[in-house]
């Protein structure tokens with residue numbers, strides 16, 4: 193088993209389907225670093241946080257702490273071989289808590305840089321597996337903005353080896369939900 197960073201972002205605690213799926217496949221494995229972004233919320237990107245993330249002098253103590261936390265999150269990401277992201281769909285997007293993680297690690301000169309040919313990601317050689325859970329069916333429709341957002345955001349920081357594991361129709365009756373869970377668990381097991 194590769195060293196793995198697991199990012200959970202469900203707000204549903206013990207009822208979370210994405211957490212259940214991830215735990216079912218990864219629990220007890222070696223080399224796992226877990227971050228539950230809903231249990232331990234990160235700062236929301238605002239003017240103070242954006243200033244903190246640019247670094248430099250004249251940061252308040254709070255901003256210095258935000259910058260240190262961002263450094264820690266980036267070091268955590270750099271240290272692993274693969275990342276498993278739990279990405280439930282809430283109101284057609286990823287949870288705010290997961291967006292906050294990306295906002296904390298997207299840093300010019302640290303995780304991406306601009307060149308004359310455009311932006312280049314600075315995080316390399318990692319596999320990313322996204323486990324995305326949904327009540328309905330959206331995978332092959334324009335409503336699936338989660339896949340394009342995550343593919344773009346991960347690619348922007350250099351992570352282009354991304355696989356999506358879908359568990360859809362979870363609120364469409366017991367049978368389709370169970371079938372979706374089983375299929376997703378098998379896919380995740382094969383990928384990690």
Ligand SMILES: Cc1cc2nc3c(=O)[nH]c(=O)nc-3n(C[C@H](O)[C@H](O)[C@H](O)COP(=O)(O)O)c2cc1C
Nearest residue numbers: 202204208209210280281282283284325326327328
């Ligand atoms: C606040 C909220 C918003 C949701 N929005 C959507 C949605 O836009 N589309 C959808 O198919 N399901 C939606 N659902 C259903 C969730 O995607 C479903 O419960 C899934 O299991 C969430 O993953 P989780 O259990 O890991 O949190 C929503 C659920 C909640 C609680």
